[in-house]
Amino acid sequence: MRSLVRLRTVPLDAQARRLGSCYDIADLRRAAKRRIPRPVFDYVDGAADEEIAVAANVAAFRSWRFLPRVLAGVASADTSAPVFSSTLPVPLVLGPTGYTRMMHPDGEIGGARSAARHSLPYTLSTMATTGIEELRGSVGPAAELWFQLYLTRDRVQSYDLVDRAAAAGYTALVVTVDTVVAGNRVRDLRNGLSIPPELTLATIASVAAKPSYWYQLLSGPSLDYANFAGRPRTTIRKTADFFDADLNWSDIESLRARWPGKLLLKGPVGPADARRAMELGLDGVQLSNHGGRQLDRTVAPADLIAPVREAVGPSFTVLVDSGVRHGADVAIALALGADAAVLGRAYLYGLMAGGTAGVDRALDLLTGQFRSTMQFLGMTSVAELRKHGPDLLTRAGALLREGRRAKPSRMRRRHFLWRRLFVRTARIIYVIRKVFVITAVAAAWRRSRWGWGCGRGWGCGWGWGWGCGRGWGYGRGGRGGRRLSGPVAGSGSGAGGFSASIARARSTPASSCGSRPTAQSSGVISTSVSGSTP
Ligand SMILES: Cc1cc2nc3c(=O)[nH]c(=O)nc-3n(C[C@H](O)[C@H](O)[C@H](O)COP(=O)(O)O)c2cc1C
Numbered sequence: 001m002r003s004l005v006r007l008r009t010v011p012l013d014a015q016a017r018r019l020g021s022c023y024d025i026a027d028l029r030r031a032a033k034r035r036i037p038r039p040v041f042d043y044v045d046g047a048a049d050e051e052i053a054v055a056a057n058v059a060a061f062r063s064w065r066f067l068p069r070v071l072a073g074v075a076s077a078d079t080s081a082p083v084f085s086s087t088l089p090v091p092l093v094l095g096p097t098g099y100t101r102m103m104h105p106d107g108e109i110g111g112a113r114s115a116a117r118h119s120l121p122y123t124l125s126t127m128a129t130t131g132i133e134e135l136r137g138s139v140g141p142a143a144e145l146w147f148q149l150y151l152t153r154d155r156v157q158s159y160d161l162v163d164r165a166a167a168a169g170y171t172a173l174v175v176t177v178d179t180v181v182a183g184n185r186v187r188d189l190r191n192g193l194s195i196p197p198e199l200t201l202a203t204i205a206s207v208a209a210k211p212s213y214w215y216q217l218l219s220g221p222s223l224d225y226a227n228f229a230g231r232p233r234t235t236i237r238k239t240a241d242f243f244d245a246d247l248n249w250s251d252i253e254s255l256r257a258r259w260p261g262k263l264l265l266k267g268p269v270g271p272a273d274a275r276r277a278m279e280l281g282l283d284g285v286q287l288s289n290h291g292g293r294q295l296d297r298t299v300a301p302a303d304l305i306a307p308v309r310e311a312v313g314p315s316f317t318v319l320v321d322s323g324v325r326h327g328a329d330v331a332i333a334l335a336l337g338a339d340a341a342v343l344g345r346a347y348l349y350g351l352m353a354g355g356t357a358g359v360d361r362a363l364d365l366l367t368g369q370f371r372s373t374m375q376f377l378g379m380t381s382v383a384e385l386r387k388h389g390p391d392l393l394t395r396a397g398a399l400l401r402e403g404r405r406a407k408p409s410r411m412r413r414r415h416f417l418w419r420r421l422f423v424r425t426a427r428i429i430y431v432i433r434k435v436f437v438i439t440a441v442a443a444a445w446r447r448s449r450w451g452w453g454c455g456r457g458w459g460c461g462w463g464w465g466w467g468c469g470r471g472w473g474y475g476r477g478g479r480g481g482r483r484l485s486g487p488v489a490g491s492g493s494g495a496g497g498f499s500a501s502i503a504r505a506r507s508t509p510a511s512s513c514g515s516r517p518t519a520q521s522s523g524v525i526s527t528s529v530s531g532s533t534p
Contacts, residue, residue, distance in 0.1 A: 327369025
């Protein structure tokens with residue numbers, strides 16, 4: 001028995017246990033959601049307005065189906081890929097994310113260390129909570145660091161960042177061009193996520209529910225936009241004033257003249273804009289809609305890869321982000337013509353779930369998935385994957401449409417008919433059951449009303465009174481009810497029986513009380529009696 005079944009060893013460390021039970025990015029997302037206060041999780045997971053673009057980004061990758069090549073001898077498949085002057089072990093880059101230390105105290109340093117361990121580039125955001133020089137100092141000179149730039153209204157400040165990044169040995173500058181105004185993040189507004197926070201009751205409850213998160217956060221250095229240290233404090237809300245709606249191509253020309261390293265545009269860059277960037281001497285584009293966090297309903301970057309590649313030719317670098325959640329997405333991006341995929345939420349979920357170790361876990365999972373996808377596809381190298389890419393993919397929609405057009409077989413039609421019949425019968429049974437339940441509940445409710453003796457309605461029975469206010473009443477309960485009779489005080493309404501039944505009902509506990517008297521009472525007593533009902 002022992003040789004057949006082995007008990008899995010469970011690590012004692014809670015974080016190792018948590019990460020060890022995550023087998024894909026969706027698992028890491030769930031683990032992060034459990035660990036992190038809701039407003040923080042929503043800041044990462046949420047997007048702009050109706051969050052259509054963020055879902056569409058993921059769907060765009062998932063809309064492709066593979067047409068693998070078999071018997072290709074893929075035991076030694078090589079996943080390495082050239083990006084600029086480096087050869088990456090897998091075509092992955094860690095993208096820029098603002099306010100990363102809010103997600104976990106390891107923050108940007110954790111992300112960059114994990115990237116360096118995997119020999120991948122890490123991109124530091126302008127809005128980072130770790131400064132340009134501090135990050136370089138933490139990861140050492142060998143780590144490949146890129147810097148993401150928001151060209152703000154204060155050009156002196158922006159150029160200062162560019163010069164500092166160059167001096168600190170950052171090798172690529174990624175200029176984000178989809179943030180001319182701030183995105184409308186509805187979840188953040190609802191949660192009151194701002195600096196200083198405007199706490200709602202729900203936010204306070206979620207804070208109270210995660211004390212360990214708050215302890216870690218509050219015992220570390222205070223959260224701030226580290227690249228602007230020494231300047232007047234900025235808030236998330238004031239961030240909107242940062243961005244420059246006048247940003248245009250001449251700014252990009254100036255940056256080209258200033259920045260000595262690789263220069264990329266990051267945004268929903270279409271084929272015409274990508275060509276223009278190439279003509280201005282840029283080194284590449286990072287196709288992105290900011291993970292749906294800026295203009296909602298922007299085209300999914302995955303759908304831009306092929307047209308952009310066609311417009312710029314083979315030697316211009318094309319990266320893609322927004323919606324990468326699986327190694328198969330990376331393989332699709334490359335098959336469509338990208339040089340590498342850039343990660344955003346995919347590694348942030350790992351960071352939130354377990355700091356640096358969580359980012360490691362995310363990168364290991366994606367690397368493994370990418371490798372096995374390549375092997376399943378029958379590809380032995382990334383160059384081969386890119387060369388045969390178009391033959392390896394087909395749109396799922398196209399297959400579905402063809403299937404729908406074809407006439408279904410007789411057996412299939414019969415199957416549909418039976419299914420429809422079954423569904424309709426089930427629906428009818430459901431409705432009947434619902435009506436029955438509602439009637440039963442209503443009857444029980446009415447009965448209990450009478451049981452308390454506080455209802456109004458028709459009484460039954462008869463009685464007669466004499467003198468002033470004393471008499472006999474007789475009430476008969478309806479369906480299964482009890483006889484109620486005895487001397488009662490007259491109701492003064494001329495309905496002694498009615499009052500008798502009510503009087504009894506009032507003095508009888510609900511459970512043992514008779515059901516609502518039926519029959520009519522009027523006319524049974526013609527003489528009005530006066531008196532008080534107990
Ligand atoms: C929490 C968060 C913060 C981000 N901050 C920045 C930023 O400061 N600068 C930037 O250019 N992009 C930023 N992005 C966008 C990412 O670089 C990337 O484009 C996006 O996350 C890709 O979408 P995905 O996460 O759905 O894959 C941020 C994304 C997230 C989720």
